[in-house]
Amino acid sequence: MTSEQKIHSDFSFRVLPVIEKRVFRMGIAGNYGIDSSDIEWAADQGANYWVWGAGFKKVTAGIKKVIRRDREKHVVSLLGWGFFGWQVRQGIEKALRELNTDYLDVFKLGWLGRTSIYSQGIVESLLKLKQEGKIKAIGTSIHNRQRAGQLALDSAIDLLMIRYNAKHTGAEEDIFPFLKKRNPAVVSYTALAWKQLISPVKGVDATPWPGRIEEAGIPPLTPELCYRFVLSNPHVHLVLTGPKNREQLMINFRAVQQGILTTEELDWIRQYGKQIRSKKRFDYL
Numbered sequence: 587m588t589s590e591q592k593i594h595s596d597f598s599f600r601v602l603p604v605i606e607k608r609v610f611r612m613g614i615a616g617n618y619g620i621d622s623s624d625i626e627w628a629a630d631q632g633a634n635y636w637v638w639g640a641g642f643k644k645v646t647a648g649i650k651k652v653i654r655r656d657r658e659k660h661v662v663s664l665l666g667w668g669f670f671g672w673q674v675r676q677g678i679e680k681a682l683r684e685l686n687t688d689y690l691d692v693f694k695l696g697w698l699g700r701t702s703i704y705s706q707g708i709v710e711s712l713l714k715l716k717q718e719g720k721i722k723a724i725g726t727s728i729h730n731r732q733r734a735g736q737l738a739l740d741s742a743i744d745l746l747m748i749r750y751n752a753k754h755t756g757a758e759e760d761i762f763p764f765l766k767k768r769n770p771a772v773v774s775y776t777a778l779a780w781k782q783l784i785s786p787v788k789g790v791d792a793t794p795w796p797g798r799i800e801e802a803g804i805p806p807l808t809p810e811l812c813y814r815f816v817l818s819n820p821h822v823h824l825v826l827t828g829p830k831n832r833e834q835l836m837i838n839f840r841a842v843q844q845g846i847l848t849t850e851e852l853d854w855i856r857q858y859g860k861q862i863r864s865k866k867r868f869d870y871l
Contacts, residue, residue, distance in 0.1 A: 597611070597817065597842070597845050597846050598610065598611055598632075598842050598843070598845075599611060600823045600824065602661065602723075602745070602771045602823055602824075603744065603769050603770060603771050603823075604722065604723045604744040604745070604770075604771065605661060605691050605692060605722050605723050605744075605745075605771070607634075607658070607659075607660075607661050607691065609634055609635045609661055609823070609824055610632045610633050610634055610635065610824075610842065611817055611823070611824040611825065611842055612633065612635075612813070612817075612824065612825055612826075612827055612838065612839060612841070612842050613633075613635035613636070613637060613661075613663070613773065613824050613825070613826045613827070614628055614633055614635065614636055614637065614645075614826075614827060614829075614835075615637040615642075615775075615826050615827065615828040616636070616637070616638070616642045616644060616645030616648075616649075616828075617637075617639065617641055617642050617645075617828065618828040618829060618830050619644075619829065619830035619831055620644070620645060620829055620830070620831060620832065620835060621644045621645060621648070622644065622645055622646070622647040622648025622649075622651070623648065624645070624648070624829075624831075624832050624835060625645050625648030625649055625651075625652060626648050626651060626652060627832065627835070628835060628839075629652040629660075631839060633839075634659055634660045634661060635660075635661045635663065635824055636649050636652075636653075636660065636661065636662050636663065637663045637665055637826060638662060638663065638664055638665070638681070638685065639664065639665040639666065639696075640666075640677075646684065646685070649662065649685060650685055650686055653685070653687060654686070657687060657688075660691075661691040661692070662685065662687065662690050662691050662692075663690070663691060663692045663693075663694060663725070663773075664677070664678065664681050664690050664692070664693045664694065665694050665696050665727065666678070666681070666693055666694065666695070666696055666702075667695065667696045667697070667701045667702045668695060668702050668703070668708055668711075669702070669703055670707060670708070671707040671708055671710060671711030671712075672711070674693070674695075674708060674711050674712060674715070675711055675715060677693075678690060678693055678715055678720055678721060679720070682720065688719070688720075689719055689720055689721060689722060690720065690721045690722070691721070691722045691723060692721065692722065692723040692724070692725045692744070692745050693712065693715070693721045693723075693724060693725065694725035694726055694727050694745070694747055695708070695724075695725070695726040695727070696726075696727050697727055697728070697729070698726045698727065698728040698730075698733075699728065699729070699730055699733065700729075702726070704726070704737075704741075709724075709742050712724045712742065713742060723744035723745050723771070724742050724743055724744050724745070725743065725744060725745030725746065725747060725771075725773075726743055726745075726746065726747065727747035727748075727775075728746065728747070728748060729749060731748070731756050731757055731760035731761055732760050734746055734748055734757075734760070734761050735760045735761045735763075735764040736764075737770075738761060738764040738765050738767075738768065738770055739764045739767055739768070740767075740768075743770055744770055744771065745770055745771040745772075745773060746761070746770055746771070746772055746773070747773040747774075747775060747826075748761060748772065748773070748774060748775075749774070749775060749776045750774040750776075750777075750816055750819070750822065751774075751776055751777050751778065751779045751783065751812060751815070751816060751859070752779070752783055752807070752812065752815050752855045752856060752858065752859030752862075753779040753782060753783060753859045753862050753863045754776070754779065754859075754863070755856065755859065757821075758819075761821075762819075762821040765821055771823045772821055772822050772823050773822075773823060773824055773825075773826060774816050774822050774824070774825045774826065775825070775826040775828075777809075777812045777813050777815075777816045777825050777826075777827070778809060778812045779812075779859075779862070782862055782868065783806060783807045783812050783858075783859065783862060784806050784807055784808065784809055784812065785806055785868075785870050786805070786806050786870060787805075787806065787862065787865065787868055787869065787870060788869040788870070789865075789869065790805055790858070790861050790862070791861070792804075792805050792854075792857075792858055792861070793854070793857075795854060796848070796850040796851055796854055797847075797848070797850075797851045797854075805858055807855065807858065809834075809837055809838055809841070810837065810838070810840050810841040810844060811841075811847075811851075811855060812841075813825055813827070813838060813841035813842070814841045814844060814845075814846070814847050815847060815852065815855045815856075817841070817842065817846075818846045818847045818852060
């Protein structure tokens with residue numbers, strides 16, 4: 587392998603802690619419009635991290651099909667919820683039946699502090715399910731960055747699903763410095779900041795884009811640049827994408843193929859994100 591190939595491989599793939607599987611660094615959430623045929627297409631391109639939940643019916647058959655071919659190659663992540671241990675167990679065992687698999691790679695307590703709680707009963711149930719081999723890792727999705735930082739330091743959580751993008755960079759102070767002790771996996775979502783980073787906004791005073799000439803029309807950012815900004819952070823194992831259709835999925839995959847951003851590009855995007863964050867209201871062009 588040449589040095590250039592190694593750099594591309596390091597950017598495109600990571601091994602997830604605890605789960606110990608090599609994953610393509612763009613995970614697929616199938617609750618925004620794509621269907622099972624898109625899941626199969628994505629798997630053919632190398633995707634192997636699948637977010638699934640009770641409302642993801644359009645992609646269920648596709649996920650079942652790709653994991654049936656080679657279960658150990660794929661990571662299945664259940665986004666669930668729970669206020670009691672029995673609810674967590676019930677949700678996991680139902681998912682195992684629906685996906686026709688013996689185990690889930692990770693169960694994420696959805697929106698911790700809002701639709702799920704992190705009680706001793708919940709933790710004990712998840713550790714028992716882990717011991718039984720029904721899940722490999724315990725995860726959570728969480729907005730409270732300070733709490734996420736504490737969970738990174740000391741908890742049973744193996745994977746943190748957090749908001750991180752050019753507009754919301756607070757994880758760099760509140761979460762990332764606390765990862766070294768236990769090394770939980772980090773999955774990022776909302777790379778586009780709900781399209782605010784890719785929509786033309788009035789009143790943005792940006793210096794010329796320092797990157798390639800074909801991207802001279804920036805701002806706003808392109809989806810690829812948003813994803814590359816997130817993936818260029820070494821603390822992020824993978825980023826989630828929730829495309830509406832195959833075309834969006836293809837565009838988003840290009841971000842992984844294009845590789846890491848330069849220091850100048852990262853600085854420019856960071857400054858642009860600060861301007862977007864400073865807006866109290868958005869006047870779109």
